[in-house]
Amino acid sequence: IIGTALGGVEAFEKNSSLALQERYREVSPFFLTTLLGNMAAGEVAIHYKATGPNFAPVAACAAGNIALGEALRSIRRGDVDAMIAGGAEAPIIPSMWAGLDALRACSTKNEEPCKASRPFDKDRDGFVTGEGSVLLMLEALDSARKRGCRIYGEILGFGSSCDAYHITSPATDGAGGTLSMRNALADANLLPQDIDYINAHGTATVLNDLSETLSIKKVFGERSYKIPVSSTKSLVGHSWGTSGALEAAVCLLTIQHQTIHPTINYTTPDPLCDLDYVPNKARKAKVDICLSNSFGFGGANATIIVGKYKE
Structure with a gap:
């Protein structure tokens, strides 16, 4: 299960340009298959001869977490012993820059x-686009133990929700993010005080960072000021x-x-974003x-909870 927001947009840009110029014979025979969002999952399945469920969640920037969550559910149901899950994206092309601008x-x-x-800085003005792919091997504990493989940790819970508010803007009251986190905690059978660290969505857009901060405060109350929160996107886009x-x-x-990475470029605190962002x-x-x-x-929200593996 490999999530994506955009699918093969580079193939679309290149081949549609050729078609619009009436250079039809130059259009790749692989244009349509490269465009499809599930092709990354299909290629990985072919390479590893993986014959279980195979699909691609398309849920904008929540797609990677949803892929992990659906893999978790498949293993819990007993559909499979293991699944390869993650996300893949290659959006750095001229048409995407134009659209984002x-x-x-x-x-x-x-x-x-x-x-x-x-992220979370008062002078934030938007995100920096990155690209790449990350895949994780999720496996039922008994199966992993039998193989004697290295276990990095456990996925304890997954939650999702929809803002049902606006196509691009998050709900200003943080309701969607709040529900997603609460659903993940309930799925993991955990309480807010059990969480040691929050990896924020933290895009560095004005509205997202404020909405996420409000969501964290609603879920964690006064403890929200004591939990370290940082944004990986400050480092890698x-x-x-x-x-x-x-x-x-x-x-x-x-x-x-046992080390939390920082939120870099945090120089001017925003009084409305006042948590511990590990500056x-x-x-x-x-x-x-x-x-x-x-x-x-589209209002898609997804939250994953991971924990230390205990023998």
């Missing part, structure tokens, strides 16, 4: 690209449908190394359970 979703701090992604899987992997490594420097901490958010256009 029209939306005013991306940062315009082009003079210092390394400082452009500024926003890889759309890949981001949830990437950040789940980051959470597993956070548990392994600019990594921090050693006892972390056994992490919560990771992914929110997307």
Whole structure:
């Protein structure tokens, strides 16, 4: 199960341009298959001869987390012993830049690209696009033990929701993110006080960071000020449908190394975003359970909770 927001947009841009120029014989015979959102999952399945369920959640920037959540559910139901799950995205093409610019979703701090992604900072002005793919091997515990494989951690819970508010803007009261996190906690049979670290969606857009901060406060109450929250996107940009899987992997490594990565480029605190965002420097901490958010256009929200593997 490999989630994506956009599918093969590069193939679409290149081949549709040829078609519009009436250069039909130059259009690739693989154009349509490369365009389809489920082709990444299909290629991986062919390579590994994986014959179980195979599909691609298409849910904007929540797609990676939803892929992990659906894989978790498939294993819990007993449909499969193991699944490859994650996200894949390659959106860095001219038409995407034009669209994002029209939306005013991306940062315009082009003079210092390394400082452009500024989640939760008062001077944030949009995200920086990234791309890539991250896949995780999810496996039933008995099966993993039989194989004697290395176990990095456990996916404890998954929750999702919809803002039902606006195509691009998150609900201003944070209701969608709140419900997603509460659903994940309930699925994991955990309480808010059990969470040691939150990997935020943290895109560095004005509305998203404020809405997510409000969501965290609603779920965790006064304890929200004591839980470290950081944004991986400050370091690597926003890889759309890949981001949830990437950040789940980051959470597993956070548990392994007992180190929380910082939110970099955090220089001017926003009085409305007033949590502990682990500014600019990594921090050693006892972390056994992490919560990771992914929110997307269309109001899609998905939350994964991962924990330390205990023998």
